[in-house]
Amino acid sequence: MLRTGAQYRDSIRDGRRVWINGERVNDVAAHPAFRPLVDIRARIYDMQHDAATREVMVATDATGREVATGLALPYAKADWYAKRRAVDTMMDAFGGVVSRLGDETIGEMWSLHDGAGVLTSIDTHFAGNIQPHIDRILDQDLFHVSANTDPKGDRSKRPQEQDPDMLLHVVRETDAGIIVRGAKYETAAAYANQAFVKPTIANWGDAKLSEYAVGFISNFSAPNMKFICRAGFAGRGSVEDYPLSNRLDEIDTLVIYDDVLVPWENVLFNRHTAAAAFIRSTLHRYAAFPFLQRILRFADLLIGAALLNVRQTGLDKQPAVQDKLVQLARYREGIDAHLIAAIETAQESPGGLCMPNQSLLYTGRLLGCGEMHNAIHLARELCGGQICVTPSAADFANPETEAWLNKFYSVNENWQAEDRRKLLAYARDLMNSDYGGHRLTFHLFAQSPPYAQAGAVYRNFDWERSAGIVARAAGLSEAVDGRKEAAA
Template sequence: MIRTGEEYRESVRDGRQIWINGEQVDDVTTHPAFKPLVDIRARIYDMAHEDTTRDVMSYPGSEGERNAVQQKPPTSVEDWHAKRAATDAVLSDIGGVVTRVGDETIGEMWSLIDGQDVLDEIDPTFSTNVKRHIDRACYADPFHVSANTDPKGDRSKTPDEQDPDMLLHVVRETDRGIVVRGAKYETAAAYSNQAFTKPTIANWGNDALSDYALGFILDMGASGLKYICRTGFAGRAPVEDYPLANRFDEVDTLVIFDDVEIPWENVLFYRHTRAATFIRATLHRYSAFAFVQRNLRLADLMIGAALWNVKQTGLERQPAVQEKLATLACYREGINAHLTGAIATAEPSPGGLLMPNQSLLYTGRVLACSQLHEMMHLARELCGGQICITPDKASFEHPETKPWLEKYYSINENWVAEDRRKLLAYARDLLNSDYAGHRLTFQLFAQSPPFAHLAAVYRNFDWDGPLDLVRYAAGLSDNVLAGAR
């Protein structure tokens, strides 16, 4: 059942060891680097309890309890429309884009439903664990995130040829569970409740068993965990000058596993490289939808910032400007078409769920990520050079500089200096700032690197259609068909 925002805050005050900027954090809910995102996640919980948003964010369970729409395993097209509406409601309410808040990473748990048969073939011991944790993640509604990437070390070497801790691995078994050592990079780890911890795609050679091939549910308050966070963007500069960086930075963390014991009941698969490979291959069949939906919202923000900038200077009627705006619109509608089509032509999954059309979903992800940098640059052109040279708010308020800035930044009675300053500051933070550069890199790699995006397309595209079309049109013999099989 859905918690309140305050109940969530209390759940992450568990004494975990967190460092940022060389400082150990006493309370993640109040520290300035983390508080903005803690507050947003708390807001998501609270939206499920408020009259105006309860029905968008939650649905009644079998016993009358309210469960989160975004966590519900999808079995119908209506479920996907509801999830899309819930995510849009959150992003509109907070006025920005956040990714690792639970609705994206929960899809990886649904993939385990589809993988139960494979996991049972390998070792049925863990099947009960999988079901229990899927139920808990979907219905108890913890803040659930994902742990994928290891430091890796020298990738030309196998794990046993270098420091073994470069990839998370089991060091021993106990009566209570497995003890693991290594590290993982996890966004939002410092202020979440649990993570589905998975193996990185690694060079296991021909081994059927490997101490590196494991997946488990990690309790973020477990003993032996240490959280070393990258420098945050919040608080570096006034919020008036960097309105996005101060509110929407999702702090990434190197999570150190210093001989952490994982109880047997939390282990989902262990040692079998076949299971690890299967899980990696199906990991994003659901979660890519929520991820790509964020790119759609980013496209809307870029269009809005660019269009307001050309409107305030009267350039929106120029054909060259309209062409650039139309290019941004094509990018936006391309993402929208892939998401809409992926729902409309959704496919039954091996585990009885309804997954978005895989070819459309993965090609939509490639479109959204591969063109994002070009669209950001196009939006920069439309916004103009003033987004990188405009003074800060303090200068607009200083008694000696204020008259000059009001003179040169006011256009008419509708566009006065303060509104122009706000617009230019917003566009700068969206497109030009350190935060904007970080966001671009994150979108490019957050669900695996570009080559893996294309590999997913290759695995899911229907190649038989074009082959059959050309075989018939060219009059090729059946021998060609037999050879292709």
């Protein structure tokens, strides 16, 4: 069933307990902090039924059913290009970047699909729960997100040496399922349907079993759950002055599990540290692709804002300015090259899916996240100081000040004050506002911190190929092929 926007709105009017700015929210779909993103998610559902976008937004999967393009399991390279087109279509419609829409988190379920055999070898009880949940997401067109990060507490101590709730854990088992307690941070949780919840802890020590090594599907309509949200950016200024803050702010939530029952059919692994470690190591093998594609779109926004500004001010022919634009283009094209190459050199996954080349995908992610701050600074420099000193739209409309601002913000006959103001407002919100700073930090940590992203590259790059080339070229007797030494 392909949902409509109205059906999605009804699905989150389930009595969930949500707070923001010290206020209990009665209707998430109508609250001004959440409504912009609820409307966007609803619009995506409606785009699946709109004749103008249906062909891009809807796919026919291997079983012959119609499903959302972003949720369809990938079996061929063409499936990944279709997903790229769908994401681009959505971002074009919104005029900015929206990260948590479901298509970038469903890939974690595909990683579970690939790992079913490994999980069965660890614990035979739960691997059979994976495929039904993937089918359920496809059949019901659910807004499915991901819950990873715990509050953590004092990280110099083991979880057992402090308040145990600092990491989500299993309190007890019952005939109906497991009871969990703790908390998770998750973007979009307050207005999503469910999440794949899994641990972030990496150092399990020698323990084979741990109450913290648990993974499950969390139904956000379940009792004993609380959603405490960070303050939103919408409403802090006018839409004219902050067009992104007021339309595209994705609210992050601390999801409290206060002795929540997780039915056995929703449990994917329970107390096994080996299963938890395996899932953490493969979690982003698919999800990193749509995440990186969004960084590509962000790079396009930076380039567009910078380029239009230097064109407005007549500096686009200056070699020094062109050099900085080229640096932004290099950043952008580097990301795009990794995405294309990851598809074109894709591998068959253990579960028979078309898996983007892992080394290229993870090095691309490291490039996109690691160089983002430099790209933002370059774009700021090209946009100039006016993005931080320009008066508000209300002053441009005020009869007492309008004439002066029209005089000083009109560049020439092609670039009048209103277009100049709109560009500077967009650039300011993209790079300099609370929203802009939040996006930079979000991309830095959304799919694990930089050291963990580097670790993914280390685990997936073919080091032995390079070692073997040098070993053979140098005539080394014991390591003619680097793989032999590695195997030994």
